[in-house]
Amino acid sequence: MLTPKITAIGAGVVGLSALKNLLEAGLNAICLDERDSIGGFWKFTSADQASASLTIKMPPFPTKSQVQDCLEAYAKDFDPLQHIHLSTTAAIIRRNSDDSKWIIAL
Numbered sequence: 001m002l003t004p005k006i007t008a009i010g011a012g013v014v015g016l017s018a019l020k021n022l023l024e025a026g027l028n029a030i031c032l033d034e035r036d037s038i039g040g041f042w043k044f045t046s047a048d049q050a051s052a053s054l055t056i057k058m059p060p061f062p063t064k065s066q067v068q069d070c071l072e073a074y075a076k077d078f079d080p081l082q083h084i085h086l087s088t089t090a091a092i093i094r095r096n097s098d099d100s101k102w103i104i105a106l
């Protein structure tokens, strides 16, 4: 029997944790992100050093870079990179003609 393929769109906090749980459940899952790296909002993209209030093992007000480092470590922990397609945009998302699955056009 074919295992359904599941696509998490976005490799931010939500997409990464979804991918981890889908893989752990033995499902055939991948993740797409239009950016060239994981981390979503937390990926350091400029000289910006915005702080954030997370309750994981971190300073009370970690910088975006510290949260991004944490996400990179989280991702290494379950080795999802083979399942993540970076620089890949889900351009159109729609139901197929018999409304049985989603079609993602890149």
Ligand SMILES: Cc1cc2nc3c(=O)[nH]c(=O)nc-3n(C[C@H](O)[C@H](O)[C@H](O)COP(=O)(O)OP(=O)(O)OC[C@H]3O[C@@H](n4cnc5c(N)ncnc54)[C@H](O)[C@@H]3O)c2cc1C
Residues within 6 Å of the ligand: 009, 010, 011, 012, 013, 014, 015, 032, 033, 034, 035, 039, 040, 041, 042, 051, 052, 053, 054, 088, 089, 090, 091
């Ligand atoms: C201004 C601002 C400040 C914030 N400050 C805090 C804070 O201090 N503390 C805190 O805990 N949270 C904060 N947040 C909330 C933050 O958004 C969440 O913590 C978390 O990053 C959301 O994760 P996410 O995975 O849902 O989205 P994101 O981290 O935004 O990731 C979404 C990913 O999806 C990708 N994507 C989107 N559309 C497509 C597409 N069509 N195809 C392919 N890829 C796609 C994007 O490239 C991105 O990488 C803040 C948010 C904002 C906007």
